[in-house]
Amino acid sequence: xxxxxxxxxxxxxxxxxxxxxxxxxxxxxxxxxxxxxxxxxxxxxxxxxxxxxxxxxxxxxxxxxxxxxxxxxxxxxxxxxxxxxxxxxxxxxxxxxxxxxxxxxxxxxxxxxxxxxxxxxxxxxxxxxxxxxxxxxxxxxxxxxxxxxxxxxxxxxxxxxxxxxxxxxxxxxxxxxxxxxxxxxxxxxxxxxxxxxxxxxxxxxxxxxxxxxxxxxxxxxxxxxxxxxxxx
Amino acid sequence: xxxxxxxxxxxxxxxxxxxxxxxxxxxxxxxxxxxxxxxxxxxxxxxxxxxxxxxxxxxxxxxxxxxxxxxxxxxxxxxxxxxxxxxxxxxxxxxxxxxxxxxxxxxxxxxxxxxxxxxxxxxxxxxxxxxxxxxxxxxxxxxxxxxxxxxxxxxxxxxxxxxxxxxxxxxxxxxxxxxxxxxxxxxxxxxxxxxxxxxxxxxxxxxxxxxxxxxxxxxxxxxxxxxxxxxxxxxxxxxxxxxxxxxxxxxxxxxxxxxxxxxxxxxxxxxxxxxxxxxxxxxxxxxxxxxxxxxxxxxxxxxxxxxxxxxxxxxxxxxxxxxxxxxxxxxxxxxxxxxxxxxxxxxxxxxxxxxxx
Amino acid sequence: xxxxxxxxxxxxxxxxxxxxxxxxxxxxxxxxxxxxxxxxxxxxxxxxxxxxxxxxxxxxxxxxxxxxxxxxxxxxxxxxxxxxxxxxxxxxxxxxxxxxxxxxxxxxxxxxxxxxxxxxxxxxxxxxxxxxxxxxxxxxxxxxxxxxxxxxxxxxxxxxxxxxxxxxxxxxxxxxxxxxxxxxxxxxxxxxxxxxxxxxxxxxxxxxxxxxxxxxxxxxxxxxxxxxxxxxxxxxxxxxxxxxxxxxxxxxxxxxxxxxxxxxxxxxxxxxxxxxxxxxxxxx
Numbered sequence: 001x002x003x004x005x006x007x008x009x010x011x012x013x014x015x016x017x018x019x020x021x022x023x024x025x026x027x028x029x030x031x032x033x034x035x036x037x038x039x040x041x042x043x044x045x046x047x048x049x050x051x052x053x054x055x056x057x058x059x060x061x062x063x064x065x066x067x068x069x070x071x072x073x074x075x076x077x078x079x080x081x082x083x084x085x086x087x088x089x090x091x092x093x094x095x096x097x098x099x100x101x102x103x104x105x106x107x108x109x110x111x112x113x114x115x116x117x118x119x120x121x122x123x124x125x126x127x128x129x130x131x132x133x134x135x136x137x138x139x140x141x142x143x144x145x146x147x148x149x150x151x152x153x154x155x156x157x158x159x160x161x162x163x164x165x166x167x168x169x170x171x172x173x174x175x176x177x178x179x180x181x182x183x184x185x186x187x188x189x190x191x192x193x194x195x196x197x198x199x200x201x202x203x204x205x206x207x208x209x210x211x212x213x214x215x216x217x218x219x220x221x222x223x224x225x226x227x228x229x230x231x232x
Numbered sequence: 233x234x235x236x237x238x239x240x241x242x243x244x245x246x247x248x249x250x251x252x253x254x255x256x257x258x259x260x261x262x263x264x265x266x267x268x269x270x271x272x273x274x275x276x277x278x279x280x281x282x283x284x285x286x287x288x289x290x291x292x293x294x295x296x297x298x299x300x301x302x303x304x305x306x307x308x309x310x311x312x313x314x315x316x317x318x319x320x321x322x323x324x325x326x327x328x329x330x331x332x333x334x335x336x337x338x339x340x341x342x343x344x345x346x347x348x349x350x351x352x353x354x355x356x357x358x359x360x361x362x363x364x365x366x367x368x369x370x371x372x373x374x375x376x377x378x379x380x381x382x383x384x385x386x387x388x389x390x391x392x393x394x395x396x397x398x399x400x401x402x403x404x405x406x407x408x409x410x411x412x413x414x415x416x417x418x419x420x421x422x423x424x425x426x427x428x429x430x431x432x433x434x435x436x437x438x439x440x441x442x443x444x445x446x447x448x449x450x451x452x453x454x455x456x457x458x459x460x461x462x463x464x465x466x467x468x469x470x471x472x473x474x475x476x477x478x479x480x481x482x483x484x485x486x487x488x489x490x491x492x493x494x495x496x497x498x499x500x501x502x503x504x505x506x507x508x509x510x511x512x513x514x515x516x517x518x519x520x521x522x523x524x525x526x527x528x529x530x531x532x533x534x535x536x537x538x539x540x541x542x543x544x545x546x547x548x549x550x551x552x553x554x555x556x557x558x559x560x561x562x563x564x565x566x567x568x569x570x571x572x573x574x575x576x577x578x579x580x581x582x583x584x585x586x587x588x589x
Numbered sequence: 590x591x592x593x594x595x596x597x598x599x600x601x602x603x604x605x606x607x608x609x610x611x612x613x614x615x616x617x618x619x620x621x622x623x624x625x626x627x628x629x630x631x632x633x634x635x636x637x638x639x640x641x642x643x644x645x646x647x648x649x650x651x652x653x654x655x656x657x658x659x660x661x662x663x664x665x666x667x668x669x670x671x672x673x674x675x676x677x678x679x680x681x682x683x684x685x686x687x688x689x690x691x692x693x694x695x696x697x698x699x700x701x702x703x704x705x706x707x708x709x710x711x712x713x714x715x716x717x718x719x720x721x722x723x724x725x726x727x728x729x730x731x732x733x734x735x736x737x738x739x740x741x742x743x744x745x746x747x748x749x750x751x752x753x754x755x756x757x758x759x760x761x762x763x764x765x766x767x768x769x770x771x772x773x774x775x776x777x778x779x780x781x782x783x784x785x786x787x788x789x790x791x792x793x794x795x796x797x798x799x800x801x802x803x804x805x806x807x808x809x810x811x812x813x814x815x816x817x818x819x820x821x822x823x824x825x826x827x828x829x830x831x832x833x834x835x836x837x838x839x840x841x842x843x844x845x846x847x848x849x850x851x852x853x854x855x856x857x858x859x860x861x862x863x864x865x866x867x868x869x870x871x872x873x
Binding site for chain 1: 748751752754755758759761762763764765766767768769770771870
Binding site: 296298364365370371372373374376377378380381382384385388389392393501505508509512542543545546548549550551552553555556557560 | 622670673674678679680682683684686687688689690691693694695697698804807808811812815844846849850853854856857858860861864
């Protein structure tokens with residue numbers, strides 16, 4: 001279970017997350033929606049530990065993880081797929097995946113790579129190519145597969161479809177669904193593409209000005225709400 | 233209107249008060265100091281001008297030169313060579329057995345020429361170096377490293393070219409004359425130095441509080457954006473570099489004439505790092521910090537290295553560590569922050585009171 | 590004549606490579622400017638001196654000890670000081686400078702300010718035509734190559750090396766994937782420092798060593814790393830080669846100080862036009 005209680009996060013002197021209360025089971029698939037600048041990325045960053053929490057608590061699997069470093073959270077099962085993919089351009093696909101599995105025992109890495117790559121057949125073909133030369137779609141697949149290496153319990157994805165061509169987007173939705181099915185992963189998916197988001201997620205939370213203003217299951221997101229909080 | 237005018241008057245910079253107090257103290261110093269102490273303070277005055285010169289470059293434009301003593305040295309050495317000319321040959325050369333001086337030296341025998349030549353060479357070198365380095369945005373770390381390397385090479389050159397520069401022993405017995413025909417008494421010279429310090433201070437204050445000064449700080453903060461506004465950051469940097477170099481050269485001239493000595497130890501990396509330490513301690517970017525930092529460190533050095541020569545370097549090193557970790561903005565910098573915070577608090581409270589009314 | 594210069598240049602290059610490996614790691618990979626680099630070399634030399642001349646232990650032990658002592662010192666410097674100033678260049682320059690002064694003085698207090706002599710473990714010479722090469726110099730080249738090879742292997746073929754490279758290229762993401770970034774920082778710095786001390790031990794028998802010679806090595810090391818390319822370990826090899834040969838060849842025809850000056854100027858000019866050095870890694 002993942003719980004956030006009255007979480008506040010600031011970037012320097014400006015307050016970005018203004019008191020967020022939220023909870024989910026680690027097998028849920030939740031879409032995190034909202035206009036640009038409302039704090040979605042900041043929320044994910046504070047979950048993975050890139051940004052410190054000013055006040056409030058993040059409780060993961062029963063323990064408070066506020067003070068834990070990113071690497072501890074990663075080892076604990078929280079995996080992050082950031083906006084812009086952030087794969088290491090100099091590393092090959094193989095090395096990027098190995099890096100993803102850095103918290104695993106050395107002997108287990110190869111097998112895990114095989115396992116993970118079954119979901120990403122397109123990546124297999126580019127195994128020894130450097131990450132920097134891959135297309136956007138492949139880089140995104142690499143970023144996700146890399147995140148899967150460490151046997152995560154929950155995946156945090158920040159705008160995975162940004163800048164990717166539509167047919168690849170559909171492929172990625174498929175992959176994420178299959179991954180969830182077989183590995184029983186939870187997901188928090190930040191997305192602007194509602195179509196994509198709801199192909200995967202069952203529920204949503206909607207943010208505005210650093211707070212959650214609406215949430216519900218997939219069907220409860222009416223056009224009205226969309227108009228109010230998501231359109232310009 | 234009256235209220236805000238009153239407030240403005242109250243806001244006379246605390247820095248200005250400190251500056252005036254310090255200058256008054258310096259002016260009175262000869263009255264109660266013996267000749268030995270006066271000599272040390274005279275040295276401090278030269279170093280203060282040196283610190284001002286680096287503050288312009290580092291504090292305001294953000295270029296941390298690790299070789300600024302090179303300009304100090306150029307100024308000092310050219311003047312020293314000129315002043316030690318006797319019958320067309322510098323005295324240290326004759327004592328080493330050389331009777332022929334390079335042609336250029338001939339012109340330096342004339343004291344005013346030596347003085348202006350010293351400043352001119354500083355400016356020209358800075359101009360060339362600046363034009364070369366700043367025309368493409370050189371990473372600030374590389375600027376520090378390059379100036380570091382140049383300082384080292386300069387120091388080696390001075391030591392190595394003993395024939396022309398006096399070598400490791402430096403140049404001694406430089407007369408305390410400036411343009412006069414006889415030696416100027418120590419006390420009078422002290423006041424000449426102090427006058428120079430105040431002039432340079434006023435110049436720096438004028439430069440930094442003018443529109444020009446704001447541009448400098450803007451260049452330091454975000455150079456790219458400045459260029460989008462149409463300001464040629466490069467030109468500003470070069471001009472400030474030249475000004476800074478010339479002032480450093482002036483400090484060198486002051487040093488050479490008042491201490492009647494200049495040597496390689498005053499022109500290399502150690503000397504360049506020293507001035508950085510003074511600014512770090514006193515605070516950079518506010519001129520006053522340069523004065524305070526220089527005075528504190530130079531006097532600490534005089535006192536401690538007299539009594540604890542073996543341990544002075546360790547104390548010096550520990551002092552730097554303390555400053556970086558505990559007083560990161562320097563004494564004056566921390567003071568400015570404290571005062572600013574207090575005023576911000578007061579404004580906030582006043583605003584809250586006004587809101588309630 | 591020119592052959593002698595070239596061969597001597599090779600020696601200088603090897604020596605320089607050895608002395609710059611640590612800087613290639615600390616400055617090139619970690620982006621930390623360590624002004625105490627020269628003093629780490631000197632500490633390595635003095636540890637070696639203590640092992641060999643005072644404790645009468647074999648040279649091999651001295652090498653090992655030099656590496657270990659400076660690695661530990663490096664680790665402590667990183668953990669206590671450098672880590673806290675991450676990203677602040679001016680402050681890092683100042684504190685490492687302060688450390689260099691403290692180290693110099695402490696060494697002087699313990700060992701005195703005079704020059705120390707460490708006997709070479711290998712004597713004898715080899716003749717190559719008209720050139721006479723002390724065997725120790727050849728050993729030094731061997732050690733330089735070995736150290737470089739080991740470092741290359743470490744960085745490219747081991748898991749910890751992968752973590753080091755990952756941290757250097759994308760700290761935040763490396764952390765998110767499970768790399769203990771803070772620990773890697775300390776270990777990387779320690780390794781770089783250890784190599785520097787080891788270099789000090791190796792060059793000690795053939796250089797004049799006193800508490801204050803550290804600054805002699807600073808500029809050349811920086812230049813070698815920056816010239817070759819900060820992003821690449823091979824860059825340091827190239828940089829050392831070019832600098833070693835240039836200093837030797839130019840120094841054969843004019844005063845060595847002028848030679849150094851010319852080389853420094855050349856490097857400065859080159860950096861102005863190629864700020865990342867000669868070997869640049871393409872990054873997307």
